Amino acid sequence: MSIDAMSAAIGQQGILHDISFTVDRGDWLGIVGGSGAGKSTLLKAILGARRPARPQAGSMIFDGVLRPFAKGWSGRPKGIAYVPQSPTHGLDPLRRIKWQWTQLFRCKCCVADYKPIFTALGLPDPEMHFPHEWSLGMQQRLLLAMALVEEPKLLILDEPTSALDTVIAAQVLTEVERIARDKSIAVLMVTHDLALAARFSNQITIMEQGRIVESGPTDTVLNRPQHPYARDLVAHRAWQRAETANA
Numbered sequence: 001m002s003i004d005a006m007s008a009a010i011g012q013q014g015i016l017h018d019i020s021f022t023v024d025r026g027d028w029l030g031i032v033g034g035s036g037a038g039k040s041t042l043l044k045a046i047l048g049a050r051r052p053a054r055p056q057a058g059s060m061i062f063d064g065v066l067r068p069f070a071k072g073w074s075g076r077p078k079g080i081a082y083v084p085q086s087p088t089h090g091l092d093p094l095r096r097i098k099w100q101w102t103q104l105f106r107c108k109c110c111v112a113d114y115k116p117i118f119t120a121l122g123l124p125d126p127e128m129h130f131p132h133e134w135s136l137g138m139q140q141r142l143l144l145a146m147a148l149v150e151e152p153k154l155l156i157l158d159e160p161t162s163a164l165d166t167v168i169a170a171q172v173l174t175e176v177e178r179i180a181r182d183k184s185i186a187v188l189m190v191t192h193d194l195a196l197a198a199r200f201s202n203q204i205t206i207m208e209q210g211r212i213v214e215s216g217p218t219d220t221v222l223n224r225p226q227h228p229y230a231r232d233l234v235a236h237r238a239w240q241r242a243e244t245a246n247a
């Protein structure tokens, strides 16, 4: 998948400016930025949303199809799976988990047996449970499982560890990494945590105020950041690691 020269605005206010990047199948691109950098807006545009920001220029190539952003598209393109930041945005609170799982197979063509992926992500059998009877972390893992069984070509993760403790987060993302590698899935992960992005991504893009300010292989971004904001992020990550090591 590649994005070329994309921009988007809310009314007269520019939100995204000249965004370009590529993520190939089997690769993992981490998009890192602070609050308000435009990360979620970018993901929404890729999924076809035209609100709150309206894409104005640029194009996306996914699965060999060129899509100009200005024309827009209705609905998430087939082959893209998306895990939202908040599990409450992805699950129906009034339906049992098993029912929601079954719907996946009615609506989409995906692998049928949930047990291997549930086991791999540390989830119990859903039995008769409703989403609120599972912790937020379990719900987030459930959404990951639902995304992975679609066997997408592109998996989009919006702050995938926000509801997970550090140990579970590492285990779950390591499992996602294994599955993505096995199935040649391209992963696009948005996070404010450079250390997390560095652990799983082979490419990193850093955004500030709607613009890409640094981009490249993870080692290069970490060892030779050029932009002042990227240098700050890298320095902060080193501080985080030192704190963790001293704890």
Ligand SMILES: Nc1ncnc2c1ncn2[C@@H]1O[C@H](COP(=O)(O)OP(=O)(O)OP(=O)(O)O)[C@@H](O)[C@H]1O
Pocket: 010, 015, 033, 034, 035, 036, 037, 038, 039, 040, 041, 042, 052, 192
């Ligand atoms: N519904 C909205 N109405 C007006 N402005 C909005 C709306 N949603 C987002 N914005 C603005 O768009 C910009 C980008 O927001 P966005 O949510 O994409 O940032 P983000 O990088 O995902 O931040 P965070 O990490 O805090 O979720 C911000 O300046 C924000 O104020």
